[in-house]
Amino acid sequence: MTVERITVLGGGTMGNGIAHVCAQAGRKVTLVDMNQDLLEKALGTIFKNMDRQVKKEIISAGEKEEAVGRISTATSIEDGIAEAQLVVEAVPEKLELKESIFTELDEKAPADAILATNTSSISITEIAAFTKRPEKVIGMHFMNPVPMMKLVEVIRGLATDDETTQTVMDLSVELGKTPVEVNDFPGFVSNRVLLPMINEAIFALMEGVAEAEAIDTVMKLGMAHPMGPLALADLIGLDVCLSILEVLHRDIGDDRYRPCPLLRKYVAAGWLGRKSGRGFFGYDR
DSSP states (O other), X not given: XXXXXXXXXXXXXXXXXHHHHHHHTTOEEEEEOSOHHHHHHXXXXXXXXXXXXXXXXXXXXXXXXXXXXTEEEESSHHHHOXXXXXXXXXXXXXXXXXXXXXXXXXXXXXXXXXXXXXXXXXXXXXXXXXXXXXXXXXXXXXXXXXXXXXXXXXXXXXXXXXXXXXXXXHHHHHTTOEEEEEOSXXXXXXXXXXXXXHHHHHHHHHTTSSOHHHHHHIIIIIHOOSSOHXXXXXXXXXXXXXXXXXXXXXXXXXXXXXXXXXXXXXXXXXXXXXXXXXXXXXXXX
16 A cells, blocks of 8 residues: 555644654655644744755755645544545654544544554554554654654554555655564553653752762763763653653553653643743753
C-alpha cells in the first residue's frame, strides 16, 4: 500500500513536525486541531522551520513552496479524515483523550485507513482496543524535533497485522527516517531508557549533588551526549516527562520509575521547559 494522503491530529510541537516532514516528502497532509489559533501557530512554525532549511540549502525555495501547498487544515476530525489513508494522532499523553479520538476515528475514517499513534509510552494494544480494526492500529513514535531527528519507533500492538507494519516501515523510509520495530511494552525502547536517566538527573539536582548546568556538563563532556538530560527534559516538556514516568511507574510497577518530587513541583508551577519559557533553565519566548 502506498500512502499519499495523511491526516495529523494535533497542532502542537510533534503534530506540526510530523505534518512538515510528510508534506516535504510529497504527501498531501491535513493538520487537524480544534483550536484555530493553534493551527495558525503550527503553520507559522512549519513555515519558519522550512525557511531555515532553505537557508541551509537542505531544500530549495521552490520545494518549500510546493511542500507548504500540500498542507491544509481542519478544526474537526470528521472534516479532516474523509480521504485519509493514514491518520497519525499526536495529542497529549492522556489515555481518556486517546480513547475518545480513536473511537471517533474508527467510526469516521475510511475503512482501509491505518490509524497510527505518536504516543511515547501508552500501550498500542490498549489504544487499538478502542477500535473495531485493531489490525490497522500501530505506534509511529517520532522523535523531537521531528524535521531533524531520524528515528521512528514502529510499535506493533497485539493484533497489528504484517501489511500495516510494512506500510508504516516503508513510509518512514520515504519520509527520510530510519524505522526501528519494537515491541509493545511501556515506554517502548526510547523512553524506557531515556526517562529514568532524566529522572535521576532531576533527583541529583533536588538532592544538591550539583547545579543544573554542572549536571548537564558532566553528561555532555563525560558521556558524549549532545545535550544534557535537564536541557533535554526542557525540550521535551516537563509535563510530558512526568506523564511518561507516571505510565512507566504504573504499568511496570517498579519504583525506579517513580517521578522525582522536584519534577512534580515544576510542573505544578507551570515551569514546563522551553514551551513555557522556564524549566530547569530559562528561555526567551
